[in-house]
Amino acid sequence: MEVQKIFKRRKQNEAWNVTIFSHTHVSANSSKFASAANLVKTLRGPKYDGTFLHSIVKEKLGDTWLHQTLTNILIPTFDIKRLQPTIFSTYNVKNNPSTDALLSDICIGTSAAPTYLPAHYFETKDPSGKVRDFNLIDGGVAANNPTLVAISEVSKAINREGPDSYRMNPMEYGRFLVLSLGTRTAKSEEKYDAEEAAKWGLLRWLTSDHSTPLVDVFTQASADMVDFHISTVFQALNSEENYLRIQDDTLTGTLSSVDVATKENLENLVKVGEELLKKPVSRVNLATGVFEPINKMTNKEALRKLAKLLSREKHLREAKSAVGN
Structure with missing residues (x-):
């Protein structure tokens, strides 16, 4: 599943180092x-x-x-x-x-x-x-994409503790900074089609070519609906830059599997993640569901920008807290 990731930031030689996962294989x-x-x-x-x-x-x-x-x-x-x-x-x-x-x-x-x-x-x-x-x-x-759940929890926290604690109102989504990290999608592979699925019974829906079509369909639909919804909300609020979704929808074969934990595949996934940082920031096309580049800024550059905004917000809150005490 896709979880909103928790990152520990370390600055070494002016470079951000992010450990994605250990090579347990x-x-x-x-x-x-x-x-x-x-x-x-x-x-x-x-x-x-x-x-x-x-x-x-x-x-x-x-x-x-x-x-x-x-x-x-x-x-x-x-x-x-x-x-x-x-x-x-x-x-x-x-x-x-x-x-x-x-x-x-x-x-x-x-x-x-x-x-x-x-x-x-x-x-x-x-x-x-x-x-x-x-x-x-x-x-x-x-x-499967918990971004909406995260936004809801923050809104409830603001409502519970009062707008003064966060310097914003619970429904002021345009001021939220949201980082959503996908764990991959195999849309470009187009593994299934109606002609093939029309012949499936219960068994084939549960297992087909080393995958589970029924699970794939439900989880992908859930993740996409959340992304569509949040993209629409932030676009409507003219705050598109406040929502950064990083996802690779081009994986195929073993790379797109959910349970191939060989050393080779894990190392290849690390390479995919490193290359993804070099790609331009993309946003889902609400009509096609495909991620399309929106500017020349790379995901790595966008992450740096987001980190600076978060750091500035933290310093502002700490300063306000110090004055209040």
Whole structure:
């Protein structure tokens, strides 16, 4: 799924260094026998048991709880028992302490993509001793592009704490600075068509050529609708530069897969990300859904500009806070 990323900025030799992900990989077996075995396994249960992923997540996050994060975050999940989205948000944890869970549990839950990984169960206990259970699957089911959820959470925080705290009103979207980072899309590959899909039954919708068409359709539709909506809002408010969406919609083959974690593929994805920084800032064409360049500024330059704006805003708030005290 697509999460609004949390970045640690470090300045070294006047260059921004961003660590995208670690090279934790698994070996690949592409034999026909392995493919057949994977198909049978997928029909009987999740493609992966999640053991390795869970161990890595717990190792990296340890005993860190939601309320202990260094900055405000939100992580969408979907509770299959309640059949509704569950948003874990540092903005809301004080008002709803039952959502204060271990980050490892939240991350395991939000990564539990249907057919790929098992649903995740855990419990929390609020200060009064009341226990709440969570039965979670991939947050992408509810918000594959969580940008709109993030904007809503900030608006609620402004409304709750008062406009003076943020020097703006809750619905003043034109003054929001939004960075939305996609995790890839395979639109240009055009993997499916009506002629082929017309012959599919339940099995083919769930597994076709090393992918899951049903999941691909739902998650891509969800992400695109959010991008369309936010692009329209910022254009209407004449604040297009305040919304930066960085996405690569040209990936094909193994690069566009969701679960090929070989060392070679991870290294190739890093190269894709580095090349994406050199490409011009693009915006989705609301008629075609294709990303098109809007100016000569590169994504790297746009990120620097956004970072400067955020830094300036931080200094203004700190100065105001110092005067208030």
